[in-house]
Amino acid sequence: MSDTVLLSITRYDPEKHSKPVFQSYTVPYHEDWVVLDALNYIKDNLDGTLTFRWSCHMAVCGSCGMMINGEPKLLCNAFLRDYQDKTIKVEPLDGFPIERDLVVVIDSFMGKLASVKPYLIAKEERALSEGEYLQTPAQLAVFKPYTQCINCLLCYAACPQTKLNEDFIGPAALALAHRYNLDTRDGGKNARAETVTSNEGIWECTFVGACSKVCPKHVDPAAAIQQTKISASVDWFKSLLQGSRS
Amino acid sequence: MRAVSLLTRMAIDTSRTTISAPPDPWPRKKAMELGPRDRLSQAFWHEQKKARTVKTAYGDVVHLDIRHLGEKKIEERLPRVRELATTYCGVDPVRAPIPVRPVVHYFMGGIHTDIESATLVAGLFACGECACVSINGANRLGSNSLSELLVFGAFAGRNAAALATSHPLPREALAVSLARAAQARIRTLFEREGGEESTSRLRKLMTHTMETGAGIYRTRESLEETCELLTQLRDRYDRLQLEDRSNVFNTDLIQALELGSMLEVAQAIAHSALRREESRGSHQRLDYPERDDSNFLKHSLAFYRGTEPPDIDYCDVTITRSKPGKRVYGDGVP
Numbered sequence: 001m002s003d004t005v006l007l008s009i010t011r012y013d014p015e016k017h018s019k020p021v022f023q024s025y026t027v028p029y030h031e032d033w034v035v036l037d038a039l040n041y042i043k044d045n046l047d048g049t050l051t052f053r054w055s056c057h058m059a060v061c062g063s064c065g066m067m068i069n070g071e072p073k074l075l076c077n078a079f080l081r082d083y084q085d086k087t088i089k090v091e092p093l094d095g096f097p098i099e100r101d102l103v104v105v106i107d108s109f110m111g112k113l114a115s116v117k118p119y120l121i122a123k124e125e126r127a128l129s130e131g132e133y134l135q136t137p138a139q140l141a142v143f144k145p146y147t148q149c150i151n152c153l154l155c156y157a158a159c160p161q162t163k164l165n166e167d168f169i170g171p172a173a174l175a176l177a178h179r180y181n182l183d184t185r186d187g188g189k190n191a192r193a194e195t196v197t198s199n200e201g202i203w204e205c206t207f208v209g210a211c212s213k214v215c216p217k218h219v220d221p222a223a224a225i226q227q228t229k230i231s232a233s234v235d236w237f238k239s240l241l242q243g244s245r246s
Numbered sequence: 247m248r249a250v251s252l253l254t255r256m257a258i259d260t261s262r263t264t265i266s267a268p269p270d271p272w273p274r275k276k277a278m279e280l281g282p283r284d285r286l287s288q289a290f291w292h293e294q295k296k297a298r299t300v301k302t303a304y305g306d307v308v309h310l311d312i313r314h315l316g317e318k319k320i321e322e323r324l325p326r327v328r329e330l331a332t333t334y335c336g337v338d339p340v341r342a343p344i345p346v347r348p349v350v351h352y353f354m355g356g357i358h359t360d361i362e363s364a365t366l367v368a369g370l371f372a373c374g375e376c377a378c379v380s381i382n383g384a385n386r387l388g389s390n391s392l393s394e395l396l397v398f399g400a401f402a403g404r405n406a407a408a409l410a411t412s413h414p415l416p417r418e419a420l421a422v423s424l425a426r427a428a429q430a431r432i433r434t435l436f437e438r439e440g441g442e443e444s445t446s447r448l449r450k451l452m453t454h455t456m457e458t459g460a461g462i463y464r465t466r467e468s469l470e471e472t473c474e475l476l477t478q479l480r481d482r483y484d485r486l487q488l489e490d491r492s493n494v495f496n497t498d499l500i501q502a503l504e505l506g507s508m509l510e511v512a513q514a515i516a517h518s519a520l521r522r523e524e525s526r527g528s529h530q531r532l533d534y535p536e537r538d539d540s541n542f543l544k545h546s547l548a549f550y551r552g553t554e555p556p557d558i559d560y561c562d563v564t565i566t567r568s569k570p571g572k573r574v575y576g577d578g579v580p
Contacts, residue, residue, distance in 0.1 A: 013492050032334075044446035048489030048498045058330060077333070100495040 005029045005080055007038060009050065010091045012098050020098060022089075029080060035088060036064055036075035051101035059216055062150030065157070066102055067091040072154035072214045094157040109153060112169045115195045116177035121188030133185040146179035146224055148217040155211035155221055167200045171211035171221035174202060178224040181231070197232045205229075284385050284462075284528040285573070287348035291462045302345060309343035316340075348462060354378075354386050354528065355515070358547060358561075363402035369409060371402035380545055383568070384527020435502060441487030445502045448479055448486065452505075452512055455479075460516045465533045469520040476513050477555060483509055484553075510556075514548035518558050522546060526570075539570060 004026050012020040025046055027038045036054055043050050054064040057076045064075035069089050080088070096104035122133070155171035156162050162170050177196050181189045196202055205225045212222040290308055293299050299306035312320060312327075317340045320328055324339075331337045331344045356378035363371045363379070373379075374395040382390060459472025483506055490498035524538035525531050543563055548556035 014494055015492055032336075043497075048444070048446075049492070051490075051495055051497050058334070100492070103495050 002085065003029050005038060005083075006087045007035075007042070008087050008089045009039075009042075009102070010098070011050075011101055013049075013100055024087075031081055033080045034076050035066075035068060035073075035078045035080065035090065038080060038088075039075060039090070051103055053103055060150060062152035065093050065152040065154045067094055067157065072157035074152060074154070074216050077216055093153055095159075095162050096153070096156075106153065108166065109151075109156065109170070109173070112173045113151070113176070116169065116173045117188055117192050117195075118173070118176040118180060120180060120183060120186050121191060123185065123187035135184055139184045143179045143182035146175050146182070146219060149176055149179075149219050149221075150217055152216065154214045154216065158210040158214040160208055160210065161204055161206055165200065165204055168204045169195060169198075169201050171205075171225065172219075174205070174228065175219055175221035175224035178228050181228070193232065193235075196228060202228045202232065282385065282387065283348075283351070284530075287462045288530060290348050300345065305347055307345035307347045310339075310346045311343040312339050313341070313343070350457075352386065352391060353511075354382055355546075358545075359398070361401075362405055363398045364405060369406075371406045373398040373402040377402075378545075380563070383570075384529065432499070432503070435486070435506075436488060436491070436499060438485075438487050441485040443482050443486040444489075445486060445498070445505050448482060449501075449505050449508070451475070452479055452509060456512055456515070460512075460519055463530050463532050464519055465531060466520065469516055472516045473513070473520060473555065476509060476516060480509050480513070480553065510550065514556050517555055518546035518548055521558050537570065543570065 005028075007025050007027065008022045009025065010020050011017070011023045025042050027041045027046075030037070034057075036057060039050065039052055039054075043052075052064065052066070052075070054075060055061040056063070059074055059077045062074075065072060066075055067073070067090070068075070068078050069083065069086070070091075072093060075090075090102065092098050092102045092104045096106060096108075099105050126133070149172050151172060153172065159168075159171055161168050174196060177192045180186050181192060202225050205222075207222060207226060209222040212220045215221065290299070293308060294306050299308055312324070315323075320340055327344075328339055331339050335345060337344050353375055356376050357365050357372040359365050359372050359377050359379050361379060363373050363377065365372050365377075375391065377398065379394065379398055381394065455472045455475045459468040459475075486502055486505075488496075488498050488502060490496050519529060519531075522529060522542055523531065523534045524542045525535050526537050526542065544560040545563060547559045547561055549559065551557055
């Protein structure tokens with residue numbers, strides 16, 4: 001096995017380049033290094049201009065999502081040893097405009113995230129003196145997997161539908177809406193339905209399931225979206241029976 | 247590395263394989279195995295001195311054994327710990343002990359604020375890890391950082407909004423001149439030519455001297471050496487030259503600015519630790535191992551003096567329910 005690794009990395013500085021180009025770097029190989037270690041090695045020792053986002057180095061912050069050899073991955077979760085004897089190609093996340101090198105503009109996602117109201121909307125406001133909003137472990141277990149999302153956007157890069165309709169609310173945001181809808185303390189389902197069941201919401205999903213495959217936190221947004229479709233359909237029929245389609 | 251510090255909060259076993267077995271039943275509640283992070287780090291340091299730690303490529307480790315919890319409990323209570331250990335160390339804690347070592351994890355001091363999150367600078371509020379409301383005593387207890395952030399974050403936000411809405415906007419000319427001065431300071435760094443220093447080199451030297459001189463255990467000698475080196479590093483910082491001159495998402499510039507702030511904070515730590523001739527909480531001096539309430543039941547305050555090292559002063563401690571006392575765990579065995 002080689003004691004070095006070759007990386008081919010997207011470079012783009014709007015002040016210098018008219019379009020993205022690739023630049024190659026050779027870094028030492030370490031069995032337990034992730035691609036992020038290699039990029040930090042480059043930044044500290046070879047080229048201080050290389051630009052990328054990262055923070056926690058332990059798959060919790062969601063900052064370092066990139067395309068590695070064409071697949072959406074977290075840099076901190078992709079080991080050099082899994083790309084043996086191959087050039088490692090690192091590109092910015094698919095489907096987002098490039099701001100600089102590996103950094104993408106995520107404003108569109110931030111807007112979508114806010115639009116699903118990803119926070120508890122209390123069923124009933126209570127005074128502090130009335131105590132906590134209680135929840136059983138079984139009630140928590142229903143939505144807990146959906147709380148694990150770290151907004152890394154790998155699911156957006158993997159989803160074919162986000163490429164066809166750039167306004168599609170998308171996997172992570174819809175999974176988060178589902179997470180709050182399932183929470184027994186929450187009463188915001190109707191407020192979220194406006195976005196979730198709109199033309200850019202759940203019905204845009206064609207259930208390819210690519211989002212769930214690439215999720216580093218096993219959130220399964222595809223399941224969340226299908227469950228929301230069922231729940232929204234049930235709600236619609238109920239409203240028909242009650243004769244109050246609003 | 248943060249993963250490792252989270253792990254050290256739990257039962258750390260420096261003893262069972264290398265030291266004579268502790269009395270049964272074990273582990274016991276409130277025994278050293280459940281001691282807080284600073285005590286565990288200190289225990290690690292002692293084991294290392296006795297050459298009873300395990301050598302690895304990333305420094306010495308001890309083994310954290312949670313196998314007695316069983317797979318079901320580990321999966322239910324510590325799934326993330328299991329995933330981290332499996333992914334990054336290749337160790338499944340259900341089947342094998344996890345290699346752990348102390349790391350720097352949280353900054354317990356910070357910008358001095360009152361209980362309403364106001365700093366000594368009028369109109370400036372601080373909360374969270376950057377702030378010091380002084381609710382933590384000499385050692386923060388686990389998870390208090392979160393409640394501190396939520397409680398004092400609410401104070402800071404509300405008070406800043408109230409202040410901003412009850413005062414007229416600053417005169418535009420004044421605001422522009424202040425902004426220009428701030429920008430000029432950054433431009434000096436941004437455009438400097440012929441500087442021979444790099445951010446990564448200075449940062450490495452800083453972290454190394456803080457670890458060795460102002461780390462788990464400190465002495466006059468180690469702190470003096472660190473203070474001296476930090477003075478040199480701040481001097482060298484003025485000769486730092488950026489590689490990246492782009493105006494777009496310039497992380498080289500951000501890292502350089504962060505390093506400048508870190509060097510000042512490092513000086514505040516080292517100089518206040520040097521003057522604090524006692525041991526208290528996370529501040530442990532080998533040359534002054536006892537707590538000294540008559541001289542040091544005080545907060546240290548560091549004041550910025552430009553390129554000079556900070557001035558160190560003190561302020562009184564407000565003590566309500568929890569009095570300072572000896573921290574003893576189990577049989578008091580360190």
